[in-house]
Amino acid sequence: MSVTVVLGGQWGDEGKGKLVDLLAEKVDYVCRCQGGNNAGHTVIAGGTAYDFHLLPSGIINETCTSVMGNGMVIHLPGLFDEIQKNVAKGLKGWEERLKVSDRAHIVFDFHQKIDQLIEKEKAIGTTKKGIGPTYAAKSTRSGLRICDLFTEPAVLREKLENLLSGYFIRFPTLEVNIDEEIKKCEEYKEKLRPLVCDTIQLVNKAVSDGKSVLVEGANAVMLDIDFGTYPYVTSSNCTAGVVCTGLGIPPRRIDRVYGVFKAYTTRVGGGAFPTEQKNEIGDKIQSIGKERGVTTGRKRRCGWFDVMVAKYSNTINGYESIALTKIDIFDTFKELKIGVAYNLDGKKLDSMPAEQSQLERVEVDYVTLPGWAPEVTAGVTNYDQLPINARNYIEKIEELIEVKVEWVGTGPNREHIIHRS
Numbered sequence: 001m002s003v004t005v006v007l008g009g010q011w012g013d014e015g016k017g018k019l020v021d022l023l024a025e026k027v028d029y030v031c032r033c034q035g036g037n038n039a040g041h042t043v044i045a046g047g048t049a050y051d052f053h054l055l056p057s058g059i060i061n062e063t064c065t066s067v068m069g070n071g072m073v074i075h076l077p078g079l080f081d082e083i084q085k086n087v088a089k090g091l092k093g094w095e096e097r098l099k100v101s102d103r104a105h106i107v108f109d110f111h112q113k114i115d116q117l118i119e120k121e122k123a124i125g126t127t128k129k130g131i132g133p134t135y136a137a138k139s140t141r142s143g144l145r146i147c148d149l150f151t152e153p154a155v156l157r158e159k160l161e162n163l164l165s166g167y168f169i170r171f172p173t174l175e176v177n178i179d180e181e182i183k184k185c186e187e188y189k190e191k192l193r194p195l196v197c198d199t200i201q202l203v204n205k206a207v208s209d210g211k212s213v214l215v216e217g218a219n220a221v222m223l224d225i226d227f228g229t230y231p232y233v234t235s236s237n238c239t240a241g242v243v244c245t246g247l248g249i250p251p252r253r254i255d256r257v258y259g260v261f262k263a264y265t266t267r268v269g270g271g272a273f274p275t276e277q278k279n280e281i282g283d284k285i286q287s288i289g290k291e292r293g294v295t296t297g298r299k300r301r302c303g304w305f306d307v308m309v310a311k312y313s314n315t316i317n318g319y320e321s322i323a324l325t326k327i328d329i330f331d332t333f334k335e336l337k338i339g340v341a342y343n344l345d346g347k348k349l350d351s352m353p354a355e356q357s358q359l360e361r362v363e364v365d366y367v368t369l370p371g372w373a374p375e376v377t378a379g380v381t382n383y384d385q386l387p388i389n390a391r392n393y394i395e396k397i398e399e400l401i402e403v404k405v406e407w408v409g410t411g412p413n414r415e416h417i418i419h420r421s
Helices: 016-024 076-088 109-122 131-139 146-150 153-170 178-192 199-208 242-247 280-288 307-317 356-361 388-401
Strands: 002-008 029-032 041-045 048-052 065-068 073-075 098-101 105-107 212-216 256-262 265-267 301-303 321-325 335-344 363-370 405-409 417-419
Touching (some): 016 041, 016 417, 029 199, 073 109, 076 178, 105 131, 105 146, 109 153, 146 153, 256 307, 280 301, 307 335, 307 388, 388 405
Parallel strands (some): 002 212, 002 256, 029 212, 073 105, 256 321, 321 405
Antiparallel strands (some): 265 301, 335 363, 405 417
């Protein structure tokens, strides 16, 4: 029995897909348990860049099964479009290896229209993919699930009309052709039929049979709807507990949790970001790191590594060890800083503020370390061959957050990751 969980430790976009892809070579199942196509994972394998938004990153591993769990929200046109785009890049055999939960909720095109209308009101910085409205419908018990596609047409229509009735009241300009929606549902039902199953039974049987299961988190702890920088968060839980609710795996069956962090910090959209560098340093990180969202293409805000975020993340998720990615982005930096503490109104904080306005006002204490230029980390695959100052930087982070850095990313490709034994 082996259930391993990989989670984002910051504000997402940390490179979780690469670690999942690496670990997926040795597992039987790779599972997503929450989120939708607001997630964006890039995996470069054999010189080919695969972009995943809904599909588990392990789908390119032809020896394991990929599972889209009940906690996900799935935009069906997006799913099949994503499949075809990756098939064109070389993805093979997905039909036999992809399983979709019959309890996952459906993101309709009108959810995306509603998301855009709400974003105009609140300016949260969402991906406008309809994720929030779909999770809201789920919470109010009016959403449609994958299993609803396979009910009688009259029942499906009734559920769809019930879902839309509230939207028409709130958004008078919203136009939806219900007959067209029903027609689309019928089309996707047939495409989905071979893929849909009770994934709760599937995954738990796999664990009972001694199979290895890898769970891939989407987004990250600071975007978690309970623990993140609310209201500038996503609409699902992104922390370790969602493995149980989003896949139906009992807590006692989870063996280990790994966190993924960048060697610096980024976030997309609005919200507090204490170590953000709104200057040439932030611009340099953004440029060298090619920091644009996989899903939206938006520039990511960039700043120094934040120990307060990392320790908070570890408190919630209990990491066995972490991966530190994109260390090579610092190859031309003469010095580096690490944010080690927050001060608010002259007092040092011992925990992460819940209130957004407080987090926006904190002052950060930094430690400064020398860079390693002109030496480079890019492409290095042996830890002992890294520049001494790069190792010092990694080990300082390890010391400050009190969690082992087990993997170090030194480039974009699958092979550009060091495993420290």
